[in-house]
Amino acid sequence: MVTPGPTVEIANLRVRYGHREVLKGISLEVQRNEVLGIIGPAQSGKTTLLRILNRTLDDVPGVVITGAVKVDGVDVRQVKDVFALRRKIGMVAPLPVGLPLSIFDNVAFAPRMAGIRNRSELEERVERCLRQATLWDEVKDRLHSLGTRLSGGQQQRLTIARALSHDPKILCLDEFSIAIDPVTTMRIENVLKNLRAQMTIILATNLVQQARRLADRTGFLLNGELVELDRTEVIFSDRPANRKTYDYVNGMFG
């Protein structure tokens, strides 16, 4: 069987904020429908790497980006419609955010902005995404209450529902469990396990065990450099290719 080409190809990516170099020549590929984990201590460039993909890095003052970043074969910087690109990519930020709209409108927001006006289509979409995010049962009777009044764990699942609402091909999660309780974290990890067949998932996390549980391959990012990228079993084995990987994974630093 011919495996389809990689979804994301990054070649020699360098990112600098003013004089500070945050990513120092990253090259990697993300295979279609795999779960790629990115581990590394704080400030190693994980967030920057993800934000490059949906081009939300453009607004940071003084940012300089060199190198090639391709999604589905097209360089993201040359894409004609950046908003279509962002809809292709679902992004879940570290801190849960409920938009100051009703829960229904939160999940219907992206489809509406993209032009879907049909009421029944929106309702179907909202229910589907809330179910996929395992939030439906908790909120189905109060879809018109404010999204900002949900708890942190619920808001993070709401964010995931929002991210799924525009049919992304790639789902990026940036340290999604940082501000939520362990029970919700487990629930979301199950959500990800259910989604892996349908989309490519890139999971940046500071919890190395989370990568071990979920990722097919894992990359170790340290100070802006990709120290090692390999199958998860290898990264977490006794003999990863790089000593630093072993040290980090086993809690010697970070």
Next chain:
Amino acid sequence: MTRRKQLSESMARTVFLLMTLLMVVPLLLIIGYLVYQAWPILSLDFLLTNPKHGMRAGGIWSPLLGTIYLVVISLAVATPIGILAAVFLNEYARDNWFTRVVNLAVVNLAGVPSIVHALFGLGAFVLFARLGKSILAASLTLAIMTLPVIIASTKEALAAVPKAFREACWNVGATRLQTIRHIVLPNSISGILTGVILQVSRAAGETAPIMFTGAVFFKAIQEGHLFAYGLFDQCMALSMHLFTISTQVPDVPKALPYGIAVVLVSSVLAVNALSIIIRVRLRSRRKW
């Protein structure tokens, strides 16, 4: 604390309290005095009848209507421009020298003396744009005068919306304008409204900018008729009327100018009270 320190502490507090009161109390006394002197003449009739007998009797209908026209038209012009300008400054402008210059211009525009606004209105609207002395020219002059404060307070209202909301919108593919339209602006309405409403009292109270651009000493119009003025007419105005009555018309009954002053001050107070009410409601109905 030692006794000496306690003494010094309460002395300091008292001194500063007195200084504050020394400014606040005269204001209250003055307003009380104005109302007291104006009492005989205040009535609904006062508001609805025109000045008669060379302004020595009658009411203030024509200046009142004129002021309403000027306020409504000037804010109708200034508010959209002000809101869009604030949207630019808070949502689109990058942190560079050009943005600093724009902000500087807003601050400077706010500090322009009212008589210079009058000169500008005369030179630009009355003469250059050939609008002649008219309600339109006077309103446009007032609009430019009220613009900077509308920009500043709108900017503050927009900035109060957390950045996280905007980022969440961009992440799902909404454009900047969509984000502004659906999330940022609806959640800034109270702050914007407060800023605009406060400018009502400013537009109603200024005399110099309208003195040479459209307000006149006297103009006869129909009483009680809301559309008595045309855009290219000259008009009377409350502020101008107070000025002429107290400086240029002899033998005016004592209560008359006080009455005008009280109408002006009470509309200012009413407008400010409204903006405070909106501010309080804003705080309690926040959606996040």
Next chain:
Amino acid sequence: MEKAARSIQNRPRWEVLTETAIEWLIRLCGISAILFVFGIFFFVFREGSGFLFHGFNVREFFGSTEWYPNSQTHVRYGALALIAGTASVTVLAMLIAVPFGIGAAIFISEFCGPRLKETLKITIELLAAIPSVVWGFIGLTVMNPLIINLFHTPIGLNVLNGGLILALMSVPIIVSIGEDALKAVPDSYREAALALGVTRWQLVYRVLLPAARNGLLAAVLLGIGRAVGETMAVLMATGHAVQIPTSLLDSVRTLTATIAAELGEAPVHSDHYQVLFIIGVLLFSITFVVNLAADLIVRGVRSK
């Protein structure tokens, strides 16, 4: 699913075009403040430029107190007395407003409970909202007889009257910006000082005032700008004498009041008319410099 996915990927062309148009409108409005500032300078300058370059005597304007624009025989445009008029009321107003304004700012910021604070701030806002013509009226009808009775002078419309009124008008802006300046001083300064056991007065005098120095200076500058630019109140309260005042009880005429009083009678585009516009340029320049200075000083604070 595929069909839905396709429908969600592209927005209609007209929507994109409308958005682009609106964004251009936003940018245009964004720079409108710059356009208007330049516009004001341009149009005021334009109306006075004719005479400015043909016949205007700068030495006489700044050096002579003889202001006789309507003379049949010997027209003179000496504005020194007018400048002195503006300066005298402004100085008097600032001598009163600055200490009281900063004192009130200190009280509100450091000594005040939250409820009193709210009440005081609202009162100061109301003080600021009173129209200038009402202030002038107060000067005419309240201050005037008061001064006549207290000082036994024939006329109560003078520097003292105008200065007091201007002080009350300028106080709100000094209080508001002064309070911002004090609020900007980090709480760590206060905590450190109090930990050393100083009284609140010492805290204010030795720590807060020096730390907030720049912001307070900016507040004073903006108060000065306000006083210099005020028109109606001084027109009605300072009298009509074009002279350099020798005492607080002398009547004066300010630059702003001169324009307001004489523009109506000067024939359009006459020399007199144009000189009044030149005074306008002078006023605009003064307030522009004052505002620029205040802004630079505040920016200096923020970049520290």
